[in-house]
Amino acid sequence: SVYNQIEEVESDVQAYVTLTKEDALQRAKEVDQKLANGEEVSPLAGIPIAIKDNMSTAGVKTTCSSEILHNYKPPFDATVVEKLFAEDAVMVGKANMDEFAMGSSTENSGIQVTKNPCDLERVPGGSSGGSAAAVAAGEATIALGSDTGGSIRQPASFCGVVGLKPTYGLVSRYGLVAFASSLDQIGPITKDVTDCALTLNYIAGHDQYDSTSVEREIPDYTKSLTEDIAGLKIGVPKEYFGEGIDEEVKKSVWEAIEQLEELGAEYEEVSLPHTEYALSAYYLIAPAEASSNLARYDGVRYGLRSESNGLIDMFKETREEGFGDEVKRRIMLGTYALSSGYYDAYYKKAQKVRTLVREDFDQAFKEYDVLISPTSPTTAFEVGDKSDDPLEMYLSDICTIPVNLAGLPALSMPCGTDEQGLPIGLHIIGQAFDEETILQVAYAFE
Numbered sequence: 454s455v456y457n458q459i460e461e462v463e464s465d466v467q468a469y470v471t472l473t474k475e476d477a478l479q480r481a482k483e484v485d486q487k488l489a490n491g492e493e494v495s496p497l498a499g500i501p502i503a504i505k506d507n508m509s510t511a512g513v514k515t516t517c518s519s520e521i522l523h524n525y526k527p528p529f530d531a532t533v534v535e536k537l538f539a540e541d542a543v544m545v546g547k548a549n550m551d552e553f554a555m556g557s558s559t560e561n562s563g564i565q566v567t568k569n570p571c572d573l574e575r576v577p578g579g580s581s582g583g584s585a586a587a588v589a590a591g592e593a594t595i596a597l598g599s600d601t602g603g604s605i606r607q608p609a610s611f612c613g614v615v616g617l618k619p620t621y622g623l624v625s626r627y628g629l630v631a632f633a634s635s636l637d638q639i640g641p642i643t644k645d646v647t648d649c650a651l652t653l654n655y656i657a658g659h660d661q662y663d664s665t666s667v668e669r670e671i672p673d674y675t676k677s678l679t680e681d682i683a684g685l686k687i688g689v690p691k692e693y694f695g696e697g698i699d700e701e702v703k704k705s706v707w708e709a710i711e712q713l714e715e716l717g718a719e720y721e722e723v724s725l726p727h728t729e730y731a732l733s734a735y736y737l738i739a740p741a742e743a744s745s746n747l748a749r750y751d752g753v754r755y756g757l758r759s760e761s762n763g764l765i766d767m768f769k770e771t772r773e774e775g776f777g778d779e780v781k782r783r784i785m786l787g788t789y790a791l792s793s794g795y796y797d798a799y800y801k802k803a804q805k806v807r808t809l810v811r812e813d814f815d816q817a818f819k820e821y822d823v824l825i826s827p828t829s830p831t832t833a834f835e836v837g838d839k840s841d842d843p844l845e846m847y848l849s850d851i852c853t854i855p856v857n858l859a860g861l862p863a864l865s866m867p868c869g870t871d872e873q874g875l876p877i878g879l880h881i882i883g884q885a886f887d888e889e890t891i892l893q894v895a896y897a898f899e
């Protein structure tokens with residue numbers, strides 16, 4: 454079983470914060486039973502799946518890799534988890550992450566630092582670093598991650614696997630611990646495009662418990678896996694190939710684009726002029742929402758409660774002890790941006806920029822079926838390289854963040870390696886709810 458592989462590599466990789474072996478073996482046995490009885494089973498039946506530790510799992514610790522939730526066991530399953538269980542998928546364990554999904558390297562985890570299976574000196578990316586590393590190391594066949602500004606795609610890119618951030622509203626967020634609610638989406642991290650399409654089939658769809666989930670017909674995404682991309686129009690946004698993007702990364706992505714041209718697609722350079730403001734807007738909007746969402750961790754309702762005299766001191770000390778530095782930084786930034794007298798100058802401005810970023814994409818999609826860029830400016834960096842420099846870390850998501858601001862779907866898949874053999878990610882961005890075209894392009898390229 455997958456636990457043999459875990460036995461083998463987990464002490465190096467450290468992808469999981471909790472393993473649920475007993476439950477998993479029980480579930481696997483039930484699948485065997487069904488098969489033995491000649492029952493028909495789902496394509497996901499018995500498939501080992503890693504779940505990022507910010508998705509609620511009934512009776513199984515859900516810590517967000519934070520001290521403040523170190524002992525929290527939710528009484529319910531997130532909708533995505535419930536849906537996978539309904540297909541008889543087997544949860545292997547809960548995957549490590551940057552605390553509350555804030556980060557790009559998984560070094561902000563309050564529990565452990567996950568290593569990149571391609572090179573153990575390097576980070577797996579983040580915040581879904583545990584999920585991506587688990588799949589890359591063969592410790593799970595499929596993983597779920599969450600993506601607020603790149604947290605599925607960037608680790609997928611760093612670990613050489615496939616990661617899809619679905620359109621905002623396609624997949625229910627019920628049971629996902631909220632970071633920035635207007636940006637968060639759950640999506641699959643898999644070894645290949647076929648598994649990605651298959652997983653999406655089962656997690657997409659309206660949910661009465663998530664009012665932002667959209668009511669629409671869910672196609673069979675595996676039907677998009679044709680080789681045919683003749684006449685498809687690709688836009689190549691020039692702002693994504695500028696300063697700060699590694700030459701090797703650019704070269705590899707351009708080669709991929711040329712390969713797609715050989716397969717019958719056409720490409721053209723396009724401009725998304727507001728790209729340069731996206732990162733700043735994101736680092737106002739995401740912390741603003743986070744500061745509000747994280748107000749609930751007060752030591753009263755769940756998780757850590759510090760020993761102290763009096764209620765106010767208990768609030769203060771619980772939050773002081775329970776949150777890590779990056780989380781505190783975001784809460785302070787967000788609280789400041791939302792405070793009266795500053796709201797118009799920061800938060801409201803950022804929302805206006807967000808609209809402009811979205812309009813750039815709207816304009817581009819009048820002419821192109823997909824847009825293609827690098828997923829990340831660099832390949833996986835060394836552990837410790839950026840952990841003291843938040844701004845450097847924030848720049849890791851410069852290519853992925855605009856997509857979240859616009860609510861669009863985008864996929865990262867391997868397109869080559871750099872001189873050191875580290876994977877490079879190809880970023881395919883689609884129109885809202887057009888995961889099908891993204892998957893079609895990805896499958897043709899694969």
Ligand code: GLN
Nearest residue numbers: 554555556601602603604
């Ligand atoms: N790295 C970005 C951040 O720290 C994105 C995180 C994410 O997508 N969850 O906010």
